[in-house]
Amino acid sequence: xxxxxxxxxxxxxxxxxxxxxxxxxxxxxxxxxxxxxxxxxxxxxxxxxxxxxxxxxxxxxxxxxxxxxxxxxxxxxxxxxxxxxxxxxxxxxxxxxxxxxxxxxxxxxxxxxxxxxxxxxxxxxxxxxxxxxxxxxxxxxxxxxxxxxxxxxxxxxxxxxxxxxxxxxxxxxxxxxxxxxxxxxxxxxxxxxxxxxxxxxxxxxxxxxxxxxxxxxxxxxxxxxxxxxxxxxxxxxxxxxxxxxxxxxxxxxxxxxxxxxxxxxxxxxxxxxxxxxxxxxxxxxxxxxxxxxxxxxxxxxxxxxxxxxxxxxxxxxxxxxxxxxxxxxxxxxxxxxxxxxxxxxxxxxxxxxxxxxxxxxxxxxxxxxxxxxxxxxxxxxxxxxxxxxxxxxxxxxxxxxxxxxxxxxxxxx
Amino acid sequence: xxxxxxxxxxxxxxxxxxxxxxxxxxxxxxxxxxxxxxxxxxxxxxxxxxxxxxxxxxxxxxxxxxxxxxxxxxxxxxxxxxxxxxxxxxxxxxxxxxxxxxxxxxxxxxxxxxxxxxxxxxxxxxxxxxxxxxxxxxxxxxxxxxxxxxxxxxxxxxxxxxxxxxxxxxxxxxxxxxxxxxxxxxxxxxxxxxxxxxxxxxxxxxxxxxxxxxxxxxxxxxxxxxxxxxxxxxxxxxxxxxxxxxxxxxxxxxxxxxxxxxxxxxxxxxxxxxxxxxxxxxxxxxxxxxxxxxxxxxxxxxxxxxxxxxxxxxxxxxxxxxxxxxxxxxxxxxxxxxxxxxxxxxxxxxxxxxxxxxxxxxxxxxxxxxxxxxxxxxxxxxxxxxxxxxxxxxxxxxxxxxxxxxxxxxxxxxxxxxxxxxxxxxxxxxxxxxxxxxxxxxxxxxxxxxxxxxxxxxxxxxxxxxxxxxxxxxxxxxxxxxxxxxxxxxxxxxxxxxxxxxxxxxxxxxxxxxxxxxxxxxxxxxxxxxxxxxxxxxxxxxxxxxxxxxxxxxxxxxxxxxxxxxxxxxxxxx
Numbered sequence: 004x005x006x007x008x009x010x011x012x013x014x015x016x017x018x019x020x021x022x023x024x025x026x027x028x029x030x031x032x033x034x035x036x037x038x039x040x041x042x043x044x045x046x047x048x049x050x051x052x053x054x055x056x057x058x059x060x061x062x063x064x065x066x067x068x069x070x071x072x073x074x075x076x077x078x079x080x081x082x083x084x085x086x087x088x089x090x091x092x093x094x095x096x097x098x099x100x101x102x103x104x105x106x107x108x109x110x111x112x113x114x115x116x117x118x119x120x121x122x123x124x125x126x127x128x129x130x131x132x133x134x135x136x137x138x139x140x141x142x143x144x145x146x147x148x149x150x151x152x153x154x155x156x157x158x159x160x161x162x163x164x165x166x167x168x169x170x171x172x173x174x175x176x177x178x179x180x181x182x183x184x185x186x187x188x189x190x191x192x193x194x195x196x197x198x199x200x201x202x203x204x205x206x207x208x209x210x211x212x213x214x215x216x217x218x219x220x221x222x223x224x225x226x227x228x229x230x231x232x233x234x235x236x237x238x239x240x241x242x243x244x245x246x247x248x249x250x251x252x253x254x255x256x257x258x259x260x261x262x263x264x265x266x267x268x269x270x271x272x273x274x275x276x277x278x279x280x281x282x283x284x285x286x287x288x289x290x291x292x293x294x295x296x297x298x299x300x301x302x303x304x305x306x307x308x309x310x311x312x313x314x315x316x317x318x319x320x321x322x323x324x325x326x327x328x329x330x331x332x333x334x335x336x337x338x339x340x341x342x343x344x345x346x347x348x349x350x351x352x353x354x355x356x357x358x359x360x361x362x363x364x365x366x367x368x369x370x371x372x373x374x375x376x377x378x379x380x381x382x383x384x385x386x387x388x389x390x391x392x393x394x395x396x397x398x399x400x401x402x403x404x405x406x407x408x409x410x411x412x413x414x415x416x
Numbered sequence: 417x418x419x420x421x422x423x424x425x426x427x428x429x430x431x432x433x434x435x436x437x438x439x440x441x442x443x444x445x446x447x448x449x450x451x452x453x454x455x456x457x458x459x460x461x462x463x464x465x466x467x468x469x470x471x472x473x474x475x476x477x478x479x480x481x482x483x484x485x486x487x488x489x490x491x492x493x494x495x496x497x498x499x500x501x502x503x504x505x506x507x508x509x510x511x512x513x514x515x516x517x518x519x520x521x522x523x524x525x526x527x528x529x530x531x532x533x534x535x536x537x538x539x540x541x542x543x544x545x546x547x548x549x550x551x552x553x554x555x556x557x558x559x560x561x562x563x564x565x566x567x568x569x570x571x572x573x574x575x576x577x578x579x580x581x582x583x584x585x586x587x588x589x590x591x592x593x594x595x596x597x598x599x600x601x602x603x604x605x606x607x608x609x610x611x612x613x614x615x616x617x618x619x620x621x622x623x624x625x626x627x628x629x630x631x632x633x634x635x636x637x638x639x640x641x642x643x644x645x646x647x648x649x650x651x652x653x654x655x656x657x658x659x660x661x662x663x664x665x666x667x668x669x670x671x672x673x674x675x676x677x678x679x680x681x682x683x684x685x686x687x688x689x690x691x692x693x694x695x696x697x698x699x700x701x702x703x704x705x706x707x708x709x710x711x712x713x714x715x716x717x718x719x720x721x722x723x724x725x726x727x728x729x730x731x732x733x734x735x736x737x738x739x740x741x742x743x744x745x746x747x748x749x750x751x752x753x754x755x756x757x758x759x760x761x762x763x764x765x766x767x768x769x770x771x772x773x774x775x776x777x778x779x780x781x782x783x784x785x786x787x788x789x790x791x792x793x794x795x796x797x798x799x800x801x802x803x804x805x806x807x808x809x810x811x812x813x814x815x816x817x818x819x820x821x822x823x824x825x826x827x828x829x830x831x832x833x834x835x836x837x838x839x840x841x842x843x844x845x846x847x848x849x850x851x852x853x854x855x856x857x858x859x860x861x862x863x864x865x866x867x868x869x870x871x872x873x874x875x876x877x878x879x880x881x882x883x884x885x886x887x888x889x890x891x892x893x894x895x896x897x898x899x900x901x902x903x904x905x906x907x908x909x910x911x912x913x914x915x916x917x918x919x920x921x922x923x924x925x926x927x928x929x930x931x932x933x934x935x936x937x938x939x940x941x942x943x944x945x946x947x948x949x950x951x952x953x954x955x956x957x958x959x960x961x962x963x964x965x966x967x968x969x970x971x972x973x974x975x976x977x978x979x980x981x982x983x984x985x986x987x988x989x990x
Contacts, residue, residue, distance in 0.1 A: 250987075284436040284437065284440055286436075287451060287452040287464075287467050288450065322437045333516070333517045337520070340520050340521050340524045366984055367521070369973075370974055370984050372520075372973075393433075407983055408983065416983060416986045
């Protein structure tokens with residue numbers, strides 16, 4: 004099989020995967036390899052020493068939630084002593100936005116790829132403000148997480164199971180025609196998610212007050228579908244991973260310190276380089292000086308062809324790319340240069356229903372000097388502050404250059 | 417002491433991004449210290465409290481209310497800022513007029529302009545070959561303006577292009593005019609009947625300009641690059657171009673200009689020119705022309721070349737360019753496919769004249785009695801490529817009657833040729849009259865019929881052409897002989913020149929005269945559409961000429977990192 008055939012197979016699998024949200028479970032019960040002394044986190048492997056502020060804060064919060072620590076210092080001691088281990092979500096078929104920290108007792112979404120049979124997992128979205136994924140771990144954060152695990156998750160689990168599964172691929176395709184790009188803007192998708200859940204919540208939840216709280220939490224949070232979407236993207240990316248000879252990127256993820264990529268034909272090796280700081284718009288009183296390095300597994304959306312790559316279809320957030328709808332179109336046009344194909348199912352009305360750029364090809368990235376464009380939230384660099392803005396970022400070119408050299412070595416080129 | 421003022425807007429929905437943009441716009445105004453633009457949720461109010469932006473008015477806002485809080489030096493500054501809200505919210509960027517994206521790779525450009533048939537390359541020489549390879553990968557013809565391309569690269573590009581039936585003009589090609597559109601440096605030249613092939617940019621310009629001045633015009637002017645006619649390049653592009661123009665029905669006269677080519681290259685080009693079937697004017701600047709070659713006129717200067725071409729276009733040379741252009745190009749050229757001529761003559765002079773006329777159509781024809789000793793059959797009993805055999809030569813008549821009387825040798829040879837899958841056309845003469853066989857066709861026709869049937873069965877396209885030399889008063893009854901031949905499936909002519917030219921044209925279509933994969937004539941007919949990589953002025957020039965063009969915003973591959981460039985180049989071969 005030559006490179007073209009391998010890449011063709013990889014993108015076919017990426018596009019033909021059909022991720023369906025089938026349920027919710029407890030991390031320790033459902034995520035492969037999950038254990039009580041393990042925390043999953045976003046991006047490539049990281050140590051406490053190298054971890055960014057938000058990552059340390061999220062680790063601390065998760066350990067507080069698990070009743071293992073009560074302060075950052077204690078958390079540090081547990082992690083540095085090796086008593087608590089850190090491993091990437093990506094090593095466990097999982098993904099998580101921003102810090103992505105997932106602990107054993109947390110509830111997680113279960114997404115099943117109905118075409119190839121793969122499973123993928125993601126934690127539940129907490130909403131805005133002070134949240135664990137941005138490194139906040141105050142009491143209200145922990146209380147919210149506890150409510151999510153104890154109250155919200157069982158209601159959602161029953162509703163999802165009663166629905167027979169929610170087809171996230173179809174939901175995404177629809178949301179892309181409603182102004183979402185699937186990464187930073189998930190307003191339409193979250194409403195579609197609410198619509199899919201609501202009748203089943205009403206039928207399965209006997210406590211109408213709780214049902215109301217849960218539906219409100221889903222409806223108020225324009226990112227509520229982000230986590231199932233990310234798990235769905237993970238399932239699609241995994242379907243394309245491990246094709247011998249392929250130069251297609253199958254993972255892009257940030258741990259707040261390093262940007263890491265993996266390539267379909269290069270096994271589980273990470274290619275990392277220091278993350279950049281996103282360019283974007285900030286909440287009142289915050290500036291770029293407050294921003295943490297780029298963080299989160301949510302770049303799994305760009306990895307499979309949406310998010311920043313589908314900018315043309317999300318005119319409501321074009322201000323991220325300097326302002327005009329034309330710039331949004333140009334962003335997508337630029338991404339066509341480095342992607343292997345155009346998505347069969349994810350289309351954009353603004354480009355006459357052309358498919359989104361899909362399947363980042365390391366050859367094209369290195370050759371053209373164009374790196375992927377990623378839409379992202381911006382975290383404060385200190386633990387506990389939370390989100391301070393949103394914007395755009397690009398991975399460092401070095402990741403792709405290293406991968407190309409590794410490919411040449413592995414395949415004797 | 418800074419002051420804070422708040423404006424509350426009810427029932428207004430704005431995407432949060434618009435609000436953040438409004439906030440940024442207000443914060444940019446002179447004298448403004450802090451701004452909060454948010455919906456009036458409890459969480460947002462808490463945020464405003466932290467930043468001292470929560471006025472009493474804002475405290476009473478509901479979740480669906482938009483709070484705009486502005487803090488500044490003084491009352492006037494803040495009020496001015498608040499008055500800007502509507503203007504800032506209404507600020508519209510230009511709507512999408514048209515796509516203005518400049519692609520950064522040839523691949524992206526091909527998707528944006530799928531009709532592009534040419535790629536113009538004027539990037540620094542070090543990168544030019546790589547860009548040209550990319551263009552060939554997408555099946556585009558290449559106008560390679562860049563210089564400092566190594567000879568090895570140029571040769572490999574030309575070979576690759578020739579295999580795909582594509583042209584690489586250059587390297588260091590300054591001028592070409594394709595279908596009325598000038599590439600690189602070119603004059604505005606009227607369309608007309610003259611096709612030009614030039615290895616010299618200014619030579620091409622001078623000749624085409626002079627043709628225009630003399631009231632005539634050109635079909636196309638194809639550049640080759642100065643190095644094309646060197647021994648090493650073997651005139652690949654010039655040969656392709658000559659072949660292309662010889663097949664182009666609109667080109668009536670061909671001009672070939674170059675600085676003096678290498679000797680061997682000159683000979684092969686002249687042989688090709690002679691077989692183009694069209695009058696050719698050659699100006700190998702400063703070259704001593706050999707003795708007159710049929711069909712070729714040597715010009716002393718560029719201007720003289722133009723004058724000769726214009727004159728020839730008005731009065732085509734007798735005997736040349738007759739008849740219709742070759743029929744639609746049949747399947748051509750691949751090994752093993754039928755493309756060769758076998759002429760089986762009983763009349764020596766008829767064979768000799770056939771060889772003379774075929775020079776205008778075919779680069780070389782073998783014979784047992786060739787015009788040039790270099791093309792003598794090594795074994796008269798075995799044909800090679802295109803062959804004309806005079807079966808009346810002494811070597812065949814030892815102990816046997818002359819083939820005008822005895823058909824046995826010809827029948828045997830006819831069967832032999834018809835069985836050769838590489839044979840496309842068999843030409844034979846049937847000489848009637850006193851002394852000749854009393855009814856030659858009665859013996860030949862069954863063999864012809866069987867050969868055609870057998871070829872047909874094998875899916876081969878075999879043609880048998882018979883020249884009948886005789887009169888209606890001959891003892892054999894010419895009409896009856898012709899009728900029998902036609903019934904057997906042969907194409908019959910009674911005039912040698914007509915028969916040979918018919919055969920010549922047929923074979924020309926099957927045999928690109930350059931010996932290379934033919935460049936499709938469609939390329940000349942389609943409106944020129946190009947991808948330009950390099951000098952922006954070339955894009956502007958094409959736009960001025962109303963040709964479709966897309967400019968590639970080119971950067972050195974892999975940022976010019978040689979190690980990565982080498983890996984990428986090797987991966988492309990995998």
